[in-house]
Amino acid sequence: MQHHDLLNDLAQLTSEGRNPDTLDIDLKSTLDIVTTINAQDQRVPEAVARVLPEIAAAVDLIVAALRRGGRLVYLGAGTSGRLGVLDASECPPTFSVPAGMVVGLIAGGEAAMFRAQEGAEDDATRGEQDLRDIDLSDKDVVVGIAASGRTPYVLGGLRYARALGAGTVALACNPGSAIGREAAIAIEPEVGPEVITGSTRLKSGTAQKLVLNMLSTASMIRLGKVYQNLMVDVNASNEKLEARAIRIVMQATGADESTAARALEHADREVKLAILMLLSGLNKAEARARLQRGQGVLRRALED
Numbered sequence: 001m002q003h004h005d006l007l008n009d010l011a012q013l014t015s016e017g018r019n020p021d022t023l024d025i026d027l028k029s030t031l032d033i034v035t036t037i038n039a040q041d042q043r044v045p046e047a048v049a050r051v052l053p054e055i056a057a058a059v060d061l062i063v064a065a066l067r068r069g070g071r072l073v074y075l076g077a078g079t080s081g082r083l084g085v086l087d088a089s090e091c092p093p094t095f096s097v098p099a100g101m102v103v104g105l106i107a108g109g110e111a112a113m114f115r116a117q118e119g120a121e122d123d124a125t126r127g128e129q130d131l132r133d134i135d136l137s138d139k140d141v142v143v144g145i146a147a148s149g150r151t152p153y154v155l156g157g158l159r160y161a162r163a164l165g166a167g168t169v170a171l172a173c174n175p176g177s178a179i180g181r182e183a184a185i186a187i188e189p190e191v192g193p194e195v196i197t198g199s200t201r202l203k204s205g206t207a208q209k210l211v212l213n214m215l216s217t218a219s220m221i222r223l224g225k226v227y228q229n230l231m232v233d234v235n236a237s238n239e240k241l242e243a244r245a246i247r248i249v250m251q252a253t254g255a256d257e258s259t260a261a262r263a264l265e266h267a268d269r270e271v272k273l274a275i276l277m278l279l280s281g282l283n284k285a286e287a288r289a290r291l292q293r294g295q296g297v298l299r300r301a302l303e304d
Helices: 002-012 030-041 044-049 052-067 078-095 124-133 152-164 178-182 203-222 239-253 257-266 271-280 284-293 298-303
Strands: 072-076 102-106 141-145 167-171 185-187
Touching: 030 203, 044 052, 044 203, 052 072, 052 141, 052 167, 052 185, 052 203, 072 078, 072 124, 072 152, 072 203, 078 102, 078 141, 078 203, 124 152, 141 152, 141 203, 152 167, 152 178, 167 178, 167 203, 178 185, 239 257, 239 271, 257 271, 271 284, 271 298, 284 298
Parallel strands: 072 102, 072 141, 141 167, 167 185
Antiparallel strands: none
């Protein structure tokens, strides 16, 4: 009976349908195969464009949470979970956010990043438990990610988050999804059937990546982590990033390399502080105080 219900569920999902444009893909030449995949991929940004208002609403929810000391928590299984972990892990080096501010949880734990943990996604209680384990509170926002929109692990997590009073966002690739009904905001780009039936790491995964890029990047822009279009909160944790930090100071101020490098050193390697000191002529203590008054937003500090 369980299999029968699941088969019925899958039959309703556009992401699980058979794509009429790829029925003979196994007969095509290599160039024709990749041309077909590329043609299908071009539909993804169009699908994402149709849900931009929901993405913007989710960003506003996330920004409000992060401003009050809450966290952004991604929750998913399989490809969806990996994409959440990927986005979370890239926030600290890009925007210097504290390690626990953006969290990625995947069904089956860390091992599932590298090897499929079959069955982990079917446990709704595990989604709740993983959120309990990080002490989820009503200050946080949970983004549940599932291409199908019906993964029990994500459903269980969103249900718990909502009961707790946390912010909830669902990211699925099927309209009217089960996880969408559990969340305050439902982001549901409909990319249609995959090139290979049911292989949702393809168009669905690409759509999820684009949306996650927007959620984190737009939130960080709103929080003042970007000046003009420069990553002024980049963490100069290796040689490449140190060179990038110097370059950002040069681009923001017009200073030459040695001046920028010297300013960065004086500013305790904080790019934003170095830029403010160079542009305003303030000393480190004054510049730091002004940045604090401007809640870390460089434009505000410059206008102060």
